[in-house]
Amino acid sequence: MLKLKNVLTLAAVFSAALAVEAKVVPAQIFTDNMVLQQGKQVPVWGKADPHESVSVSFAGQSVSGKADASGKWLVRLSPMSASFDARDLVIKGASNTVTLQNVLVGEVWLGGGQSNMDMCMWSDNPRWRATNGDKDAAAGANKNIRVATLRQRVWAQLPETQYRGTIQWEELTPEVGQKFSATAFYFAQNIYKELNVPVGVVVSCWSGSRIDPWIPPEGFSSVPELADIAYTVKAKLPGTDEYKKVSAQTAERYEKWLLEFKKASAAGQLLPVLPDYPAELRPYADVRQPTVMYNSMITPLLPFAFRGIIWYQGCSNLGEGMLYKHKMLALLNGWRQLFQQDDLAFYFVQLAPYNYGGNPTRLPEIWEAQQAFAESMPSNVAMAVINDVGDYGDIHPHDKATVGKRLSLLALKYTYNKSVAADSPVLTKWEKSGNRFVLEFKNVTAFQSKGAPQNFEVAGAAGKWYPAQVKLDGARIIVWSDEVKSPRQLQYMWHQMRTGNIFNESGLPLGAFRCGSLAGKEELFRDLAENFQLVYEADMLKVAGKDGSIQYTVDNSNACKGNIKRLAYVMELTGKDGSYQWAVAMMDPFTGDVKKIGVPVAKARIFYGGKVNNLTVYSNVPGVKTGFFSQGNIEFWSGNYTAVNQFKIAGASGSTYDFGDSSSGYGVGYGSMQIHNFAEKQTVMAYNNFTNPDGDAGIGNAPAGHPDWTFSKSRPKYSKATLKVYALME
Numbered sequence: 149m150l151k152l153k154n155v156l157t158l159a160a161v162f163s164a165a166l167a168v169e170a171k172v173v174p175a176q177i178f179t180d181n182m183v184l185q186q187g188k189q190v191p192v193w194g195k196a197d198p199h200e201s202v203s204v205s206f207a208g209q210s211v212s213g214k215a216d217a218s219g220k221w222l223v224r225l226s227p228m229s230a231s232f233d234a235r236d237l238v239i240k241g242a243s244n245t246v247t248l249q250n251v252l253v254g255e256v257w258l259g260g261g262q263s264n265m266d267m268c269m270w271s272d273n274p275r276w277r278a279t280n281g282d283k284d285a286a287a288g289a290n291k292n293i294r295v296a297t298l299r300q301r302v303w304a305q306l307p308e309t310q311y312r313g314t315i316q317w318e319e320l321t322p323e324v325g326q327k328f329s330a331t332a333f334y335f336a337q338n339i340y341k342e343l344n345v346p347v348g349v350v351v352s353c354w355s356g357s358r359i360d361p362w363i364p365p366e367g368f369s370s371v372p373e374l375a376d377i378a379y380t381v382k383a384k385l386p387g388t389d390e391y392k393k394v395s396a397q398t399a400e401r402y403e404k405w406l407l408e409f410k411k412a413s414a415a416g417q418l419l420p421v422l423p424d425y426p427a428e429l430r431p432y433a434d435v436r437q438p439t440v441m442y443n444s445m446i447t448p449l450l451p452f453a454f455r456g457i458i459w460y461q462g463c464s465n466l467g468e469g470m471l472y473k474h475k476m477l478a479l480l481n482g483w484r485q486l487f488q489q490d491d492l493a494f495y496f497v498q499l500a501p502y503n504y505g506g507n508p509t510r511l512p513e514i515w516e517a518q519q520a521f522a523e524s525m526p527s528n529v530a531m532a533v534i535n536d537v538g539d540y541g542d543i544h545p546h547d548k549a550t551v552g553k554r555l556s557l558l559a560l561k562y563t564y565n566k567s568v569a570a571d572s573p574v575l576t577k578w579e580k581s582g583n584r585f586v587l588e589f590k591n592v593t594a595f596q597s598k599g600a601p602q603n604f605e606v607a608g609a610a611g612k613w614y615p616a617q618v619k620l621d622g623a624r625i626i627v628w629s630d631e632v633k634s635p636r637q638l639q640y641m642w643h644q645m646r647t648g649n650i651f652n653e654s655g656l657p658l659g660a661f662r663c664g665s666l667a668g669k670e671e672l673f674r675d676l677a678e679n680f681q682l683v684y685e686a687d688m689l690k691v692a693g694k695d696g697s698i699q700y701t702v703d704n705s706n707a708c709k710g711n712i713k714r715l716a717y718v719m720e721l722t723g724k725d726g727s728y729q730w731a732v733a734m735m736d737p738f739t740g741d742v743k744k745i746g747v748p749v750a751k752a753r754i755f756y757g758g759k760v761n762n763l764t765v766y767s768n769v770p771g772v773k774t775g776f777f778s779q780g781n782i783e784f785w786s787g788n789y790t791a792v793n794q795f796k797i798a799g800a801s802g803s804t805y806d807f808g809d810s811s812s813g814y815g816v817g818y819g820s821m822q823i824h825n826f827a828e829k830q831t832v833m834a835y836n837n838f839t840n841p842d843g844d845a846g847i848g849n850a851p852a853g854h855p856d857w858t859f860s861k862s863r864p865k866y867s868k869a870t871l872k873v874y875a876l877m878e
Contacts (some may be wrong), residue, residue, distance in 0.1 A: 172196040172221075172241025177452050180249045182317040183294045184237075185453040186230040188489075193451075194224035196241050206251065207231070207239040224646075230254045230305070230345035232292055250319075252292065252708035254346030255339060257559075258454045259332040260362065261461035263355035264497070264551075267544050269333055270326040278330035282495070285325030288337050293320040295328050295336070298352040303361065304444040305431040306385070311448035317348070329353070331460055331497070334552020342560055350454075352445045354435075358464040359475045361441035367482020368438065373474040376798055381438050383428035394428045436464075450486050456493025456563060457483065457512040458555050462518065463499060463543060463843065467510045469778030471798075471825075472517040473524070480529070488541045493528040495558040498659060500538030500545045503645050507736065507761050511644035514777045515660040522776025523574070530558040533572040533659040535641060535648035554656070562780075569654035578638070578663045584628040585638045585663075592652035595620040603646045605629075607637040609667030610675035611714055611734055611764060612876055620650070637664030637776075641662035650801055666774055672732060672766055676716055680874035681708055684746040688845050688869035690840035696750025696786060698817045702872075705742050712737040715745060717823060719833045719847060722868040731847045733823045733832045735760040735780060737875075746873055750786040750816045757783050757811060758795045765825060765832055772848040773828040780832070781824050783809055783856075789815035797826050805854035807831060821871075822856050831856045837872060845869050 164785075174194040184190050185515075188532045189250075192204045196215040204223050205211040215221040230253050236316035237248040259265055269281035278284070300313025318324045326331060340347045355362075365385060382390040401423050410419045432440050465472050484492045498518045504511060515535075522531040531552035537547040545551070557570035571591040577589045585606065589595075599616035601603075606629045616638070619626040627638055641648060641660035648657040667675070685702035692698045716734045724727075738760050739745060748754035763780030765773065781797055783789070793800040793808035800808020807824035821835040830849055833855040837843030842864060846857040853860055863869060 154242050168581050170242045172200065172202050172239060172246065174239050174246055174248070176315040176447070177296075177350070177449055178237070178239075178248055179315065179317045181251070181294050181319055182237075182248065182296075183252045183254050183256050183346050184225070184228065185455055186253050186345065187227050188453045188455075189227060190453045191222055191451050191488075192223040192225060192237075192239070194239070196221055196720045199568045200242050203240045205240070205663070207253070208236055228253045231850075232346060235869075237781075239655070241575065252291075252294065252346035253349075254348060255343065255455050256348040256350070256453065257332075257335070257339075258449070258457045259329055259335075259351040259353065259459075260351055260457060260657070261353050261459050261497075262357045262464060263353075264544055265329055265331055265351065265353040265458075265460040267330050267548065268327055268354045269330045269548075275542060275544065277546070278333075279546045281324060281330060281548075284549070285328075285333070288322055288325055288333065290337075290340065291319045292346045293336050293340055294318065294346070294348045295320055295324065295332070296348075296350045297328065298350075299479040300609050301354055302444045303435045303440040305440065307443045307447045309447055309450075312444065315350075315448075330548035331552050331555070332458065334549045335458055336552075338553050338556035342556070342566065343564060350452075351447065352449065354441055354445070356464055356644050357441060357461070358436050359461055359472070359479060360438045360465075362446065362461075363438060363448070363475065363478045364442045364482035364486055365378040365439060367478035367480075369541075370481040370485075370622065370842040371474050371478045373471070374478055377438055380428060384431060386575065390428075391681065392638050394426055398426055398429065401499050446483070447701050451488045454487065454489070454492065456495065456559065458559075459494065459496035460551070461496075462514050463502075463504075466504060466514055467507075468517070469510075469513040470517050470520065472514055473521040476518070476521045477524070480525075491528060493559065493563045494525075494530065495530050495555050495562075496522075497551055497555065498531050498535070501540060501644060501646055502538055502543050503540045504543075504676070508644045509642060509736070509762060512639075512642045512660045512662075515634060515641070516662070516778075519574070519659055519661070528562055530562055531659075532558060532572065533648070533657050535646070535659060536651075536657045538647060540645050554837070569656065572656040573652050573658045573664065575661050580635065583635055584626055584634055585635060586629065587625045587638075587663075589623055589625070589658075591656070592623045594622050594653050595625060595658075596651055596653065598649045598651070601625075603641045603643075603648070605639050605642065606632050606635045607664075608632050608634055608675045608679065609636045609672040609703050610679050610716065610876075611637060612675075612679040613637075613639070625650075634667075634675075636667050664776070666766055669730065669768065670768070673718075676732075680714070680716060680876050682872060683708055683742060683875050684871075684873040686747055686871045688835055688843075688871055689863060691843075692747070692749050692819075694816065694839055696752075696839075697750045698747050698752070700746070705746070707876060708742045708877055710877040712740060712742065712745070712875050713878045716874040716876075717833065718870075718872040718874065719835070720868070720870045720872075721845060721847060721866050724865060724867045728770050729767075729847050731765070731769060731772065731833050733780070734762075734764040735782075735823075736762045740783065742875060745875065747835070747838060747871070748784040748786050748819065748821055750814060750819075752786070753814060755783075755785045755814060757785065757809075759797075759826075763825060767832070767847060769847045772832065773825060773830055777825055777827060779827070781807060782824050783807075783811070783820045783824070785811040785813065786819045786838075787817065789817045789820055797824075799826060805856050805858035807856065809856070818858075820856075820858075824856070826853050829855075834858075
C-alpha cells in the first residue's frame with residue numbers, strides 16, 4: 149500500500165510539472181497595473197510549450213503568434229493612443245489564460261545608473277532621502293503614475309532572460325512613492341503634469357556601479373575607441389568568433405602538452421608544466437566588470453517598448469576623463485540596438501560637486517566627457533547640469549526635485565516638442581582681445597549670477613593659474629586676470645569643490661568647461677622661466693655613473709620649498725647634422741618630493757610607472773600630437789624592464805617596448821625616463837640607458853624599432869642633448 153501511494157505521488161508531481169511547463173507565461177515585466185507605451189508597436193513576449201500558439205488581446209486588438217522550438221514567443225500590438233481606462237491585457241495559450249488587470253497606455257521610461265538614481269524619496273536614514281521627500285510622496289500620489297523597481301541586485305557572466313527577483317508594477321501611492329527613486333519620482337510627476345497622460349517608470353540601477361557592467365557586447369563593439377574591451381568581452385562569450393578562436397588555440401596547446409606529458413612520463417623525464425589558462429576565457433568574476441549587470445538586470449526587460457532612458461551615473465568611473473564619453477556612447481548604442489528602438493531618448497544628469505579627495509580635477513574631467521557626449525549626439529540626447537545643488541560632504545545631493553525637473557524639461561523639449569527652456573548655456577566660441585577672453589554661448593540671452601561671478605581661472609603658456617575677474621555681458625562673458633599679461637588658457641569650475649553660480653535667464657546653470665591655445669616656443673620658455681623653478685638640468689650626452697649616480701649641470705632641488713603644483717619636462721636635441729628638436733611635457737605632480745622628479749638613476753631611488761593627470765604637450769617634431777590631454781603616463785625607473793603591460797595602459801602592445809612596459813624595480817640597470825601620451829599611442833620623450841654612452845634619447849615615437857626608443861642607441865647622433873625639469877611650487 150505504501151509503495152502504491154509513493155507511485156501515485158510521483159505520478160501527481162510529474163503531471164503537475166508537465167502542467168506547469170504547458171502554461172503560457174508572460175515575461176516578468178508584464179504584470180497588473182502596468183503602463184504600455186503609446187504611439188509605438190508594443191512587443192509582448194514570454195514562454196510556452198515549443199510551437200504552442202499564443203494570442204494577446206488588449207484594447208480591441210488581438211494578435212497571435214507561435215512559440216519557437218525553445219518555447220519563446222513574441223507578438224507586437226499595434227501603436228495605441230494614451231488612455232486612462234484601466235483595461236485587461238489577456239494572454240491565452242493552449243491550456244491557460246493569463247489576465248493582467250488595470251493596464252494603462254501612456255509614456256514609459258527606464259531609469260538607470262548608480263546610487264543617485266537609487267536614492268529613494270524617504271527613509272529612516274537622513275542621508276538617504278530627498279528633501280521633503282515624505283511630504284512630496286504623499287502629495288504626489290497618483291493612480292495614473294505606475295512604477296516598478298528591480299530591487300534584487302544580481303549580476304551574471306552571461307545574459308539571463310529571467311530576472312532573479314520579482315518585478316511588480318504598482319500604482320504610485322504615498323507608501324510606494326517613499327520607496328521609489330527620488331530622481332525618477334520627480335521626473336514622472338513633471339511629465340504627467342505637462343502631458344496629462346499615464347506615466348510609467350521602471351528603475352533598474354545599482355548603487356556604486358560603474359557604467360561598464362551596464363554596457364552590452366554590441367555597445368562595446370560599436371565604438372572603435374573601446375576595441376580592446378570589446379575583444380575581451382567577445383572572447384568570453386560562447387558562440388562568438390573570438391571565443392571559438394581562443395578556445396581552439398587553447399585546446400591545441402593543452403593537447404600538445406598532454407602528449408608531451410605522457411611521453412615524458414613514460415620516459416621517466418621531467419614533466420612539462422601545464423600551460424596557463426588564457427585570461428581571455430576566464431569568466432568575469434567581479435561586479436565591476438563589463439556586461440555583468442546588463443546580463444542580469446537589463447536583458448530580462450528586452451525588448452520592452454520604452455519612450456526613453458533617464459540616466460544618473462559616473463561617480464564610479466571617476467578618473468577616466470574622455471574615455472567615459474566613449475563608454476556612454478557604447479551604452480546608448482547597445483541599448484538602442486537591443487531594445488530595437490533607434491530613436492530611444494537618453495537624458496542624463498551631470499554629476500554634482502563633491503569632495504572625492506585625491507586629484508580635484510578628476511570630476512571636471514568627467515563633467516567635460518559628459519558634456520562632449522551630449523554635444524556629439526544628433527538628437528534625443530541631452531544633459532541636465534546640477535552644479536548648483538551639490539553637497540561637498542555628501543555624494544548624494546538631497547535636492548532631487550531639481551534633478552528630476554531638469555531631466556523632465558529635456559524630455560518635454562526634445563521628445564515631446566514642448567516650447568520650454570531646458571538647456572544650460574554651452575560655450576560656442578571664444579577669442580582673445582588683448583589680455584581678455586571673450587566667450588560666446590548658446591542657450592542664453594542674458595547671463596545672471598547669484599553673487600559675484602566666480603570659479604573662472606586663466607593661465608599663461610606654462611599653466612600657472614590665477615583667479616580671474618569676470619564681466620557678464622548679455623550672452624557673452626568676458627574673463628581676465630591682471631596677473632596674466634598673455635593669457636593662453638581658461639577654465640571654469642575646474643575643481644571638484646566648486647558650486648556654479650552663473651545661470652541663464654531660465655535659471656539653468658552654466659556647466660564646467662575649459663578652452664585655450666598653445667603658445668610658441670619663445671613664449672612658452674619665457675613663461676616657464678618666469679613662473680616655474682628650474683629644479684634640474686642634465687646633459688644627456690654625459691654618462692651616468694656605473695654606481696647609479698648622476699651629475700646634474702644644474703641642481704636646485706634643495707632650494708625648492710613648498711608644494712609641487714605642476715611639473716614640466718623640457719627636452720632639446722641638436723643633431724650632428726644641425727637639426728633641432730624640442731618638446732615640453734607638462735603634468736600634475738606624481739610625487740610631492742622634489743628629489744623624486746629628476747632622472748631615475750639607481751641612487752635617486754625613483755620608481756614610478758602609471759598614469760599622470762592633465763598632460764600638456766608642446767613640440768616642433770612632426771607627428772607629435774600637441775595639445776591638452778586629460779591623462780598621460782610615465783615610466784621612470786633605474787632597472788631593467790620588459791614589454792609586459794604591468795600597469796594595464798590601454799592600447800599597449802605587451803610584446804613591443806612602447807608606452808606600457810614593466811620594470812624590475814630599483815637597481816642599476818638599463819633605465820627608463822619616458823613620458824607618453826597613451827591616448828595617442830605615442831611617446832612624447834624618452835631618455836633610456838643612462839650609464840651607457842650609446843644610450844637612447846628621442847622625441848615622438850622612434851621611426852624604427854621600438855616606439856619608446858629602447859635599444860635605439862640614438863644619443864651618439866646628437867651634438868647636444870639637454871633635459872630640464874621645472875616645478876611650479878606653491
